Amino acid sequence: MIVRERIEKAAESLTIGERKLAAAILSDYPFSGLSPIHELARHSEVSAPSISRFVTKIGLEGYQEFQRELISELKQGLRSPIELHAPGREVKGGYLGDFIAKSTTQMAIAADAITEEQFNQICGLLTDPKRRIYVLGGRISDTIAKHLTFHLQFIRKDVYHLPGNTESWPDYLLRMRQGDILYLVDFRRYEPMLEQLARRAAQQRHARVVLMTDKWISPIAKHAREVMPVPIDSGTLWDTYSAALAVTEAIVTHIAEHHWDQTRSRIEAWEALRLTPMDDPR
Structure with a gap:
C-alpha cells in the first residue's frame, strides 16, 4: 500500500x-x-x-x-521497461490467458479506485456544453487521450486534441476560458512538459484540470481538480493500459447513453458530412 x-x-x-x-x-x-x-x-x-x-x-x-x-x-x-522486466516470471497456464487474467484484475481495481460519485462528476464536466474540452496525453499514454477525444467529438462540439508540438500549445492556452476542461493522461515516466501545461492552464487561464494517472500519481495532480488513479502495473516489462482504456470507454459510453438525443443528432450530422472516395468532386 x-x-x-x-x-x-x-x-x-x-x-x-x-x-x-x-x-x-x-x-x-x-x-x-x-x-x-x-x-x-x-x-x-x-x-x-x-x-x-x-x-x-x-x-x-x-x-x-x-x-x-x-x-x-x-x-x-520513473522505472523504465528495462527495470520492470523480471526474467523467469511465473506464468499460470498459457501466456495469453495469464495476461488477460491480470488485465481483468487491473480493471476490477480501477473500479474500486474511482468512486461512482467521482465518475459521475467527471462525466458531468465533460458533458457541460458551456465548457470547451482540451485533451492530451504523454508519449505513449496519448493513445488513451486520442481515444477519448475521438468519441467525445462524436457526442458534442468544442472538443480539441492538442498536438504533440509544444510550440502550438500557447494557441490552445489562449483559447481556454475560465472553467474549460484540460483533460490530461500521464502515466509513469511522467512528462514534465505536461505538468507545465497543466500549471499554466490552471493558474493563468483558470481552466479545470482533470487527470488520469497511475497509483504513483503524476506531478500534474497538484494542479488538478479531479484525479483518477488507475492501475497499470502488469508484472511484465510493459505497463498495461487495459484499465485506463476501460475507464475511458465507460466515460464516453455513459455520456453518450445519458444524452442519446444529442449524441444521435451529432452522429447523424457527422455522417452526412463525411467524405467518401465515391463523392462527386463537382
Missing part, C-alpha cells in the same frame, strides 16, 4: 490536526513529505511529535520509514 492510500484509509480516524497535516502532505504529494520533519511541521502548522504520531497511525514505524516509502514511490514512477 502506498503512502497516499494509507492516509486515505485512515481518514475517518484522523484528528483535526492530523487532517490538516494530511491535507498538507497530499497538496504536494509526495514531495511535501520529503522535507525535514521540522519543515513539514512548520508548513502544516502542527508539531513534530504530532507528525510522528500521524505516521504511526497510518501504519509506519517512524518518519524515516515514511520518507523511505515516498522515495520508493518516486523511483517506481
Whole structure:
C-alpha cells in the first residue's frame, strides 16, 4: 500500500490536526513529505511529535520509514521497461490467458479506485456544453487521450486534441476560458512538459484540470481538480493500459447513453458530412 492510500484509509480516524497535516502532505504529494520533519511541521502548522504520531497511525514505524516509502514511490514512477522486466516470471497456464487474467484484475481495481460519485462528476464536466474540452496525453499514454477525444467529438462540439508540438500549445492556452476542461493522461515516466501545461492552464487561464494517472500519481495532480488513479502495473516489462482504456470507454459510453438525443443528432450530422472516395468532386 502506498503512502497516499494509507492516509486515505485512515481518514475517518484522523484528528483535526492530523487532517490538516494530511491535507498538507497530499497538496504536494509526495514531495511535501520529503522535507525535514521540522519543515513539514512548520508548513502544516502542527508539531513534530504530532507528525510522528500521524505516521504511526497510518501504519509506519517512524518518519524515516515514511520518507523511505515516498522515495520508493518516486523511483517506481520513473522505472523504465528495462527495470520492470523480471526474467523467469511465473506464468499460470498459457501466456495469453495469464495476461488477460491480470488485465481483468487491473480493471476490477480501477473500479474500486474511482468512486461512482467521482465518475459521475467527471462525466458531468465533460458533458457541460458551456465548457470547451482540451485533451492530451504523454508519449505513449496519448493513445488513451486520442481515444477519448475521438468519441467525445462524436457526442458534442468544442472538443480539441492538442498536438504533440509544444510550440502550438500557447494557441490552445489562449483559447481556454475560465472553467474549460484540460483533460490530461500521464502515466509513469511522467512528462514534465505536461505538468507545465497543466500549471499554466490552471493558474493563468483558470481552466479545470482533470487527470488520469497511475497509483504513483503524476506531478500534474497538484494542479488538478479531479484525479483518477488507475492501475497499470502488469508484472511484465510493459505497463498495461487495459484499465485506463476501460475507464475511458465507460466515460464516453455513459455520456453518450445519458444524452442519446444529442449524441444521435451529432452522429447523424457527422455522417452526412463525411467524405467518401465515391463523392462527386463537382
